[in-house]
Amino acid sequence: MIKEPPETVIYPRGEVIKGENNTLICFINHFFPPVINIKWTKNEKEVAVEDPFIRTISNPDGTFHVFSYLNFVPKEGDIYSCTVEHETLKEPKTRIWEVEKDEVTTNNGPAVFCGLGLTFGLLGVAAGTFFFVKGRLYAS
Structure with missing residues (x-):
C-alpha cells in the first residue's frame, strides 16, 4: 500500500x-x-x-x-x-x-412553545366569548 x-x-x-x-x-x-x-x-x-x-x-x-x-x-x-x-x-x-457569535444560540424552545400555547389559548377564549355573546343575542 x-x-x-x-x-x-x-x-x-x-x-x-x-x-x-x-x-x-x-x-x-x-x-x-x-x-x-x-x-x-x-x-x-x-x-x-x-x-x-x-x-x-x-x-x-x-x-x-x-x-x-x-x-x-x-x-x-x-x-x-x-x-x-x-x-x-x-x-x-x-x-x-x-465558537462564533452568530453560531452560538440560546435555547429558546421552551419559551417559544409556552408563548405559542398562551397565544392560542387566549385566541380560543376570545372566540368562545364572541360566539357565546352572539348566541345569546340571537336566542333572545
Missing part, C-alpha cells in the same frame, strides 16, 4: 447552544499507515480527551479513518483545534474550530 496523508475535518456533534454540553468531532480519513497521533487544544492550550485511545478503522480502499472526540461547553470567543501527526506529513496538520 502506498503511504497516504490524512484528510481532516472538525465539526460539532449538535447545534451549538451557549452553556450546553456538546462534542467536537475531529474526523481523520484516508491515511496509511494506520499509526497516527491526535492532539486537541482550547485557546492554544493542550487539553486532554476523555478517551485518548485511538481506534483506527479500515476503509474499503485499504486506507484508514478515525474519529476523535472532545467534550466542551460553547463559550463565545473560544478557539479549539485538532492537530494530527502522521509520518506522511512534513509538519503536523491543524484544523481550527471557533
